[in-house]
Amino acid sequence: MSAVVESHDHHHGPAKGISRWLFTTNHKDIGTLYLWFSFAMFLIGGAMAMVIRAELFQPGMQIVEPEFYNQMLTLHGLIMVFGAVMPAFVGLANWLVPMMVGAPDMALPRMNNLSFWILPFAFGVMLSSLFMEGGAPNFGWTFYAPLSTTYAPPSVTFFIFSVHILGASSIMGAINVIVTIMNMRAPGMTLMKMPLFVWSWLITAYLLIAVMPVLAGAVTMMLMDIHFGTSFFNAAGGGDPVLFQHIFWFFGHPEVYIMILPAFGIASHIISTFSRKKLFGYTSMVWAMVSIAILSFVVWAHHMFTVGMPLAAELFFMWATMLIAVPTGVKVFNWVATMFRGSITYETPMLFAICFVVLFTIGGFSGLMLAITPADFQYHDTYFVVAHFHYVLVPGSVFSIMAAVYYWLPKWCGNMYDERLGRLHFWLSFIGVNVTFFPQHFIGLAGMPRRIPDYALQFADWNMISTAGAFLFGASQILFLFIVVKTVMGGKKATPEVWEGAQGLEWTVDSPPPYHTFSTPPLVK
């Protein structure tokens, strides 16, 4: 009899203590783990950004050695891309995809556990290289050969293995998402009835499956060049360093859409809810995302216009890149059309979402400028590029993640966050991000190169302003941490629906949801 009771308990509640988190196969627990992990990485990568900005506060060398500056620059990029943004989206997918499609859990729960728990080891290995002889990787997050092979510090091997591990983690996460979406939707939920966040993740997961193995191949070739005497990228042995750039960006360009497509999904949900209107142009939203994903495979060489390509290739990659503006424009139009004549309220998630639309569009426009081949010869490797990709990644991806946290946190933990503090966090972040990155457009156009610890005097004023903004933005994320912890600890109880007018299956269960949801699939009309 007691055995029966125990197994009954086992099926209905989480285990106690640390083993709950170590051995969990529950999508909600794993989602939580991913989100906290990515937040920790966000703070670590952010601290590195503060080192970079502090050094750039004034011209001349003040705080760190140039060698260490390069390590900070490299690790900041790698950690933010692979440690903060990607795991945060995987965490959101874990929490939301099963609940949105009416599935009891992810399709492969044990693999889900594995794909999370190898991540801390991957970043443990990567960060440990800071304490090794010769220092951490110092060749930029794009790790161009031969900087990352012939001239790399000895710790590059640890970097390669950590990329292998985190690549495996991403691939497993992507497989899990696809198998769940393709096979575990509630009866009646056809593909074109899926919530847009689910659609965005389905497409993202396919991109991950297609390009993470290519990244693994690229670092494997580096490993062989360094240790086994091959010459994939070594010109002396008949290889070609330009080949590295082609392979890297064949991975790298779809990768940047991996970091923005889920954000498109999030923005669609939030803007629709707080405009109290059905999303404008659902079908075109889906097709826009599919087109963006397909186009992402044929534009990679726009990252390397100055490498010495024939005119025909430069023209092809220029036009293909500009073509991406069309589906992206469709999405921005749909978001604006959704808000048009809606009864909009400006809760924190909506503030972040509107800000996402506006600032992501600014980042998109500077991307169009960079896509113009002849102009790119001027902009290439300047701070203009830095401003561009920070505009699409920080107020783009990162703000969408923050919007998602404010939007779904009451659902996850059952408590409302403090609206006043949330808005304060938004305004501080909004001001911080613009003060940091907008001046970088100016100094970039004026010719300041990226990836340097010291610069010419005429860039001093804007750099000082940029650093001030960066510290404001950095500090306001401590407030974010405080708000999230405060909400998890307690607060006003949230209703199951949480937001007036929110649509979707996740709002039909209690807040917080029971440990197991949708054990019997709901019927979708």
Place this chain on the structure above:
Amino acid sequence: MNQGAKNTLKYLGLAVIGMFFFSFALVPLYNVFCEVTGLNGKIDLSPTKFVQEEPVQGRDLKVQFVSHNNEQMPWSFRPSAEVINITTGKYYTATYFVKNNTDKVMVGQAIPSVAPSNAAAHLKKLECFCFEQQRLLPGEEAYLPVKLLFDNELPESINNVVLSYTIFDVTNTYKDEIVQNTHSMNTKS
């Protein structure tokens, strides 16, 4: 897990493995692409078949020779003549002077490149020092020949071609061979 999920899992697993190998397939694809299109100024690193010199009167062409030393390559390396005036469709022999200034046996490898890149496809090399490694004893010097022809199909717009060689130190790759050779030399003497 139902059958549908198993099938999805199977094709996703295959896709991952396929894409991993695809990344390696990009290497030969890239080289073939560059060779076929002549992009990147890449030249086939094997001798072309002897082409009968064309009876049609060719046109004048200026060929400039350029040399680079890769970082940390201490050899002297320069073309014997910096410019030659040639006629398309005929073979010419040019030489590069090379000297090992160190007191060690070293192996060098020269890598060629052609500018403008659309001239690369029209360059035929009967022999070239870049087809093999050069092993030089301490202080040894040599004149390295390259026998080349530009065919008559060279685009009209090209009147000037730059042939560049970069010499690399590949001693480490051939370390074992050198040790063996030095050993056999010692026993001979």
